[in-house]
Amino acid sequence: MTENNVIDTARSLRTRSPERLWGVSPESIYAALSASVTKDGLEERLSPHIRAEMLRTNDEREPKQITEIHNWILDELDLIEGDRPTLAGALVLSVDEPRPLIQAIIVASSRTAERVLRSSLGIEDEVLPRREFDSLLAGDWEETILGPLLGSAGFVTIYPDSVEPNFERIEPVLEAQREVPTEAAIAESYLHVLPQLSGIEDGDCLKAITERLVGELSNDSFSLESVAASLADNAVLLHDTSEVEDAIEEQHDEYERQFETVRSLLAAPVETELSQVDVGRRVSVSDVRGDTEISEAGRDVLINIIATVSAHSRFSTFDLGFVTDRLDATPYELYQVLSEVPGVDCEISGNEVIEFATVPAQVDGSSLQEEYTTHLIDRCAAVKRRIKVLSRASVTTLSPIATDAIIAQDYDSLSDGDVAPAYFTFTLVDPDALGEKKMDDYVGDSRGLGRERARLRRWHENRPAGMRSYTAMTDRLFSLGLERDLDDKVLRIMTPFDDDTFNEYVSQIRRLLQQGFELRLLTRHTKEPWEWRRLQQNLLSEIKQHREQVTIRSYSRFKQHQRVTPDMDFRDLGEFGIHGKVQTIGRPEEGAALLGSANFMENSYDWNPECGVYTERIQFVDAAVEFFDIVWDLAESDELSTERLQEVPNHQLVPTYYS
Numbered sequence: 001m002t003e004n005n006v007i008d009t010a011r012s013l014r015t016r017s018p019e020r021l022w023g024v025s026p027e028s029i030y031a032a033l034s035a036s037v038t039k040d041g042l043e044e045r046l047s048p049h050i051r052a053e054m055l056r057t058n059d060e061r062e063p064k065q066i067t068e069i070h071n072w073i074l075d076e077l078d079l080i081e082g083d084r085p086t087l088a089g090a091l092v093l094s095v096d097e098p099r100p101l102i103q104a105i106i107v108a109s110s111r112t113a114e115r116v117l118r119s120s121l122g123i124e125d126e127v128l129p130r131r132e133f134d135s136l137l138a139g140d141w142e143e144t145i146l147g148p149l150l151g152s153a154g155f156v157t158i159y160p161d162s163v164e165p166n167f168e169r170i171e172p173v174l175e176a177q178r179e180v181p182t183e184a185a186i187a188e189s190y191l192h193v194l195p196q197l198s199g200i201e202d203g204d205c206l207k208a209i210t211e212r213l214v215g216e217l218s219n220d221s222f223s224l225e226s227v228a229a230s231l232a233d234n235a236v237l238l239h240d241t242s243e244v245e246d247a248i249e250e251q252h253d254e255y256e257r258q259f260e261t262v263r264s265l266l267a268a269p270v271e272t273e274l275s276q277v278d279v280g281r282r283v284s285v286s287d288v289r290g291d292t293e294i295s296e297a298g299r300d301v302l303i304n305i306i307a308t309v310s311a312h313s314r315f316s317t318f319d320l321g322f323v324t325d326r327l328d329a330t331p332y333e334l335y336q337v338l339s340e341v342p343g344v345d346c347e348i349s350g351n352e353v354i355e356f357a358t359v360p361a362q363v364d365g366s367s368l369q370e371e372y373t374t375h376l377i378d379r380c381a382a383v384k385r386r387i388k389v390l391s392r393a394s395v396t397t398l399s400p401i402a403t404d405a406i407i408a409q410d411y412d413s414l415s416d417g418d419v420a421p422a423y424f425t426f427t428l429v430d431p432d433a434l435g436e437k438k439m440d441d442y443v444g445d446s447r448g449l450g451r452e453r454a455r456l457r458r459w460h461e462n463r464p465a466g467m468r469s470y471t472a473m474t475d476r477l478f479s480l481g482l483e484r485d486l487d488d489k490v491l492r493i494m495t496p497f498d499d500d501t502f503n504e505y506v507s508q509i510r511r512l513l514q515q516g517f518e519l520r521l522l523t524r525h526t527k528e529p530w531e532w533r534r535l536q537q538n539l540l541s542e543i544k545q546h547r548e549q550v551t552i553r554s555y556s557r558f559k560q561h562q563r564v565t566p567d568m569d570f571r572d573l574g575e576f577g578i579h580g581k582v583q584t585i586g587r588p589e590e591g592a593a594l595l596g597s598a599n600f601m602e603n604s605y606d607w608n609p610e611c612g613v614y615t616e617r618i619q620f621v622d623a624a625v626e627f628f629d630i631v632w633d634l635a636e637s638d639e640l641s642t643e644r645l646q647e648v649p650n651h652q653l654v655p656t657y658y659s
Contacts (some may be wrong), residue, residue, distance in 0.1 A: 001068060002125040013061055016160070017160055019158035022153045025153070028410075031407075032046045036074060036080050038084065038400070077106065078233070086236060087193070088189075089238075090189070090238045092105070102153075103153050104225040106153050117173070120163070148590045175226075176223060180229070187210055198393045199392070245260060255390065264317075272317075276359060277358045278361045285403075292337055295328075298327040304368050306341060307367055316357075331351050338354070343361070424464075426610060470610060477585050477593075482508065484590065491585050497531070499602050510543050513543055513550075524554060524579070554653075555631055581595060582594070584628060591616070593624035
């Protein structure tokens with residue numbers, strides 16, 4: 001995506017109060033990263049997070065925009081490179097709680113983000129004036145993308161006139177921005193990623209393989225958030241499976257060699273070429289140099305080792321690990337100290353064993369034979385265990401481990417119907433929709449109406465996102481039946497009055513009927529025959545081939561029962577009847593409902609100030625269908641066949657119970 005495309009997409013996803021990028025969260029970023037690794041459909045992976053966002057905002061956005069912005073974020077945060085995860089992305093996928101890592105990477109990827117959060121952290125009050133927050137953002141990119149992204153990441157809550165920093169999230173993320181050497185961050189990452197790649201969990205094996213892949217490990221400890229932040233600006237690619245397999249195989253061979261070495265030490269021959277040198281006295285701990293880093297206890301260990309070799313010549317080749325486990329010294333430092341002990345001549349071979357050529361004949365120390373033998377047995381078993389671990393290792397593609405937890409956190413338990421959007425539906429004169437001619441006729445030479453037109457135009461341009469017009473929502477409701485395979489193929493319409501507005505939707509109704517839908521129309525037409533003829537003209541004549549799928553009932557009653565005669569004036573009767581305006585399609589689990597004040601008429605859809613609600617929420621649709629059906633059942637006696645409507649007489653129609 002180009003920068004302009006990203007800005008346009010972000011602008012369309014930007015919510016107003018609070019301000020954020022619709023559908024973007026650390027959880028959704030994790031889901032997008034998971035999809036890129038597992039090759040699953042991105043839209044499918046994001047679907048539970050989109051449903052959760054609908055619940056939070058009572059709104060929705062185009063799925064294409066959601067997937068586009070997530071692909072851009074993955075690339076911008078260096079979580080993927082082409083079709084492969086970077087090491088930062090792999091680390092995110094390999095931890096139980098990825099959210100803090102993603103937040104740390106977001107901040108580390110933008111110096112402006114870090115500066116904005118540090119400035120927010122430095123305020124005295126808990127609320128930052130919006131103008132002050134905006135002053136920290138320079139240019140369209142930062143205002144349109146970065147600011148809302150910080151809102152989506154949970155760092156700030158951005159209102160039209162104020163900004164509330166989330167200090168509990170900002171402080172640890174800023175702490176994670178401290179410098180961590182890239183080499184150390186890479187090594188630390190592999191210690192967490194390798195178990196997911198290979199199934200190896202043995203700590204010694206992991207360290208050994210990591211050193212083969214990336215070099216020596218650091219002795220320092222770092223938080224995973226700091227490691228992730230360090231990797232944020234380094235698009236280091238994760239080693240591919242063949243490289244990991246090679247490292248495991250090489251380490252397996254190394255352990256095999258170590259095993260043979262240790263076993264040979266354990267089963268050393270009694271006869272060796274070791275010589276004992278008479279130095280004329282007993283060599284003691286005082287003969288071990290004291291001007292080194294080796295402690296007094298360490299010097300005791302060394303004199304005891306010399307005593308052990310002197311007493312048991314088969315230990316002339318001695319395991320270096322036994323010594324280094326007990327002393328904090330390098331092999332070279334050990335060699336220097338041992339070489340200066342009277343009667344000792346030795347070499348350190350391959351940093352694995354100490355080969356003694358001579359030792360003093362008399363040593364004032366204790367033999368460590370039993371302890372040393374136990375050490376060799378234990379080490380032999382440990383190396384054998386590591387060989388077994390690596391023999392079972394199987395390198396696979398990276399598998400995200402927190403997917404279920406992430407989805408659970410983001411309301412995956414909610415069904416589609418529970419989180420469907422609900423819109424405030426309205427009609428208010430729209431100058432742009434009605435066109436210049438109609439508006440010129442409406443305004444004429446009235447300056448007051450001219451100002452009204454301008455004000456209406458401004459309102460339509462800036463109205464809240466949660467509002468939709470009656471025309472748009474009627475179209476959407478009908479389209480559900482055309483776009484989805486609904487189980488309950490019933491379109492219900494309750495409207496007291498109608499006019500040629502039916503003609504504007506007749507093509508959609510015809511297509512629904514062609515797909516097997518039934519149309520149930522509830523109305524209040526009980527007086528004038530011309531109203532029936534208008535319905536015949538605008539609807540029924542256009543769906544002649546499907547009239548058997550159309551049922552029309554009227555519901556009108558009188559508050560006091562009385563027989564109607566031809567000479568009666570209907571105005572003298574206390575009539576009541578259909579007044580509600582409801583449309584539903586399908587059953588509650590799959591359909592939608594639109595209800596409010598608008599009749600199915602031009603005035604209601606284009607001119608009158610009308611209002612209502614459109615929703616696809618299960619509970620709401622269920623109630624609307626239930627209400628429609630009870631009135632429908634009450635109106636059964638006044639069902640009008642299409643044949644009867646062809647022969648409407650030139651007199652007023654009367655409800656069945658009164659004729």
